[in-house]
Amino acid sequence: ENTLIDMAIKSYSSKGQDIVDANIRAIKVATENLKEIDIRKYFDTKKMCNVEQSNKFNDAYYNEFINKIEHKKGDDLPVSSFDPRGFIPTNTSKYEKRGISINSPCWIKENCIQCNMCSIVCPHSAIRPVLVSDEKLKSAPNFFDTNKAMGVDGYNFRMQISVADCTGCENCVNVCPAREKALKMVDSTSLAEKEKGNFAFAENIKNIKTIFPKNSVKGSQFEKPYFEFSGACSGCGETPYIKLATQLFGKRMVIANATGCSSIYSGSAPTSPFAKNADGRGPAWASSLFEDNAEFGYGIAVAKRLKREKLKEKVTEYVSKENSSTLSSLLKKWLDNFDNADLSYDLSKQILPQIVGTGLEELSDSFVKESVWLIGGDGWAYDIGYGGLDHVLSTGENINILVLDTEVYSNTGGQMSKATPLSATAKFASSGKRTAKKDLGKMAMTYKNVYVAQIGLGADMNQSIKAISEAESYDGPSLIIAYAPCINHGIDMSNTQREIKRAVECGYFHLYRYDPRLLSSGKNPFTLDSPAPKLDYEEFLKGEARFMALNKLSPALSSRLFAESKRLAEEKYAEYLKLSKGE
Numbered sequence: 001e002n003t004l005i006d007m008a009i010k011s012y013s014s015k016g017q018d019i020v021d022a023n024i025r026a027i028k029v030a031t032e033n034l035k036e037i038d039i040r041k042y043f044d045t046k047k048m049c050n051v052e053q054s055n056k057f058n059d060a061y062y063n064e065f066i067n068k069i070e071h072k073k074g075d076d077l078p079v080s081s082f083d084p085r086g087f088i089p090t091n092t093s094k095y096e097k098r099g100i101s102i103n104s105p106c107w108i109k110e111n112c113i114q115c116n117m118c119s120i121v122c123p124h125s126a127i128r129p130v131l132v133s134d135e136k137l138k139s140a141p142n143f144f145d146t147n148k149a150m151g152v153d154g155y156n157f158r159m160q161i162s163v164a165d166c167t168g169c170e171n172c173v174n175v176c177p178a179r180e181k182a183l184k185m186v187d188s189t190s191l192a193e194k195e196k197g198n199f200a201f202a203e204n205i206k207n208i209k210t211i212f213p214k215n216s217v218k219g220s221q222f223e224k225p226y227f228e229f230s231g232a233c234s235g236c237g238e239t240p241y242i243k244l245a246t247q248l249f250g251k252r253m254v255i256a257n258a259t260g261c262s263s264i265y266s267g268s269a270p271t272s273p274f275a276k277n278a279d280g281r282g283p284a285w286a287s288s289l290f291e292d293n294a295e296f297g298y299g300i301a302v303a304k305r306l307k308r309e310k311l312k313e314k315v316t317e318y319v320s321k322e323n324s325s326t327l328s329s330l331l332k333k334w335l336d337n338f339d340n341a342d343l344s345y346d347l348s349k350q351i352l353p354q355i356v357g358t359g360l361e362e363l364s365d366s367f368v369k370e371s372v373w374l375i376g377g378d379g380w381a382y383d384i385g386y387g388g389l390d391h392v393l394s395t396g397e398n399i400n401i402l403v404l405d406t407e408v409y410s411n412t413g414g415q416m417s418k419a420t421p422l423s424a425t426a427k428f429a430s431s432g433k434r435t436a437k438k439d440l441g442k443m444a445m446t447y448k449n450v451y452v453a454q455i456g457l458g459a460d461m462n463q464s465i466k467a468i469s470e471a472e473s474y475d476g477p478s479l480i481i482a483y484a485p486c487i488n489h490g491i492d493m494s495n496t497q498r499e500i501k502r503a504v505e506c507g508y509f510h511l512y513r514y515d516p517r518l519l520s521s522g523k524n525p526f527t528l529d530s531p532a533p534k535l536d537y538e539e540f541l542k543g544e545a546r547f548m549a550l551n552k553l554s555p556a557l558s559s560r561l562f563a564e565s566k567r568l569a570e571e572k573y574a575e576y577l578k579l580s581k582g583e
Contacts (some may be wrong), residue, residue, distance in 0.1 A: 258376025399546020
């Protein structure tokens with residue numbers, strides 16, 4: 001108690017004796033009313049750890065490592081059980097089954113229009129569309145209800161929920177565009193048991209090729225998410241972007257992750273939310289520091305490029321000497337399609353079993369053209385790691401950068417970054433930030449050879465997919481700035497995607513794409529994807545606590561900064577509009 005009182009005096013003496021006295025009274029009341037509670041009376045730790053389900057996992061790493069930690073026996077693990085390299089296996093978050101949601105979405109099949117929008121916005125990959133053949137459906141669990149699949153003859157459609165992995169954020173329900181919602185939130189206990197069996201059945205259904213393009217909202221969601229069941233906040237605005245990128249390129253992704261929220265929910269040992277397919281392939285992930293992640297990822301990209309070039313030399317030499325075998329034919333096809341990422345993946349599955357004894361084994365991991373990504377928040381990209389990020393952009397290296405822009409240092413408690421907008425409150429800007437947000441995208445465009453895009457999933461899902469696909473296909477550096485609402489904004493996290501939509505519709509955040517490839521054909525490389533603002537700008541600001549906190553502190557100052565923020569946003573939109581017209 002005395003320590004707390006001393007801290008209160010030290011912290012608040014500058015604010016006056018009344019404030020100090022009020023804090024001391026609060027401390028004394030709290031300490032006088034402390035009661036010891038034996039929680040063992042209220043919680044069965046075996047049930048909390050979900051022993052019944054845990055024992056059903058047939059996985060050595062789970063049984064010998066994760067399971068012990070889950071049962072509070074991590075201290076019993078010997079040092080030898082830890083990988084000295086710091087590696088942990090991917091495809092392991094599926095074992096956690098936290099079961100934290102009080103309410104979960106229930107699918108109402110008769111209302112569903114099969115748009116898959118609920119799936120694309122899910123922060124935790126807990127709701128997924130399933131296509132099951134008529135034949136396979138015969139062996140489905142009793143509660144596995146389906147509709148006839150639209151556009152896929154002989155198949156049936158279901159929107160499957162994993163209740164044990166759902167966080168109950170409700171974003172899926174709120175984005176559903178059906179006239180009568182095809183999802184509703186219900187008590188999780190009423191769904192848990194039957195959906196457990198349904199999800200297990202759905203997971204074993206092989207993905208099929210459909211008429212729906214992979215780079216469309218509907219088509220992308222039939223692809224396996226290689227990022228699932230992370231420990232991110234309920235309603236997180238960041239994770240849907242990572243999940244989407246893995247659905248497009250996950251089986252050949254290599255990720256360098258900067259320190260921040262994304263490194264925490266992506267790398268919380270002893271499990272990993274990055275998944276693998278039946279071939280054992282999926283994203284490889286490593287985390288670096290705030291200050292050097294760009295350089296770290298750049299080194300990975302350069303090393304992989306050099307190894308692949310060396311493999312190309314060796315393959316060329318091999319086929320020049322041995323050109324009549326089946327292997328030689330495959331290798332020639334690989335050489336002819338050296339930069340075709342998807343084909344290199346398919347060919348590698350045929351080539352790898354045949355290269356034993358050829359001298360190509362040591363570079364076998366380079367047959368697939370991998371997709372290297374740098375991922376981090378605005379604290380990294382705009383601030384601490386900006387120097388490295390700028391250097392990587394200047395090199396011309398084929399590398400992709402995804403900035404999860406929450407406009408604040410989210411993971412460390414909500415400190416101001418250079419992405420924090422004018423008038424917003426944050427730690428180190430408690431009376432409102434007095435300078436404008438740095439325009440990182442426009443700065444990158446000055447290089448002329450960098451693909452740049454600003455995206456907002458809830459505002460335009462197709463634009464987000466198009467930008468991510470274009471960025472990855474570009475043979476050079478790409479920068480994607482993804483607007484990501486955060487709990488630090490003081491918003492309703494069940495409407496994360498609606499908040500993105502409102503931000504774009506009022507002109508607060510702008511969607512665009514800058515594609516250098518268009519320059520070679522004499523076209524304008526800049527495309528403005530944002531419509532003219534139609535919502536009231538200040539009403540948007542007043543809907544978020546980070547802005548309204550200043551209004552309560554100083555209404556006059558708030559009014560002045562809000563007006564200035566609106567003026568700057570209007571100027572920026574006018575500037576982007578000119579760029580889109582080639583002016």
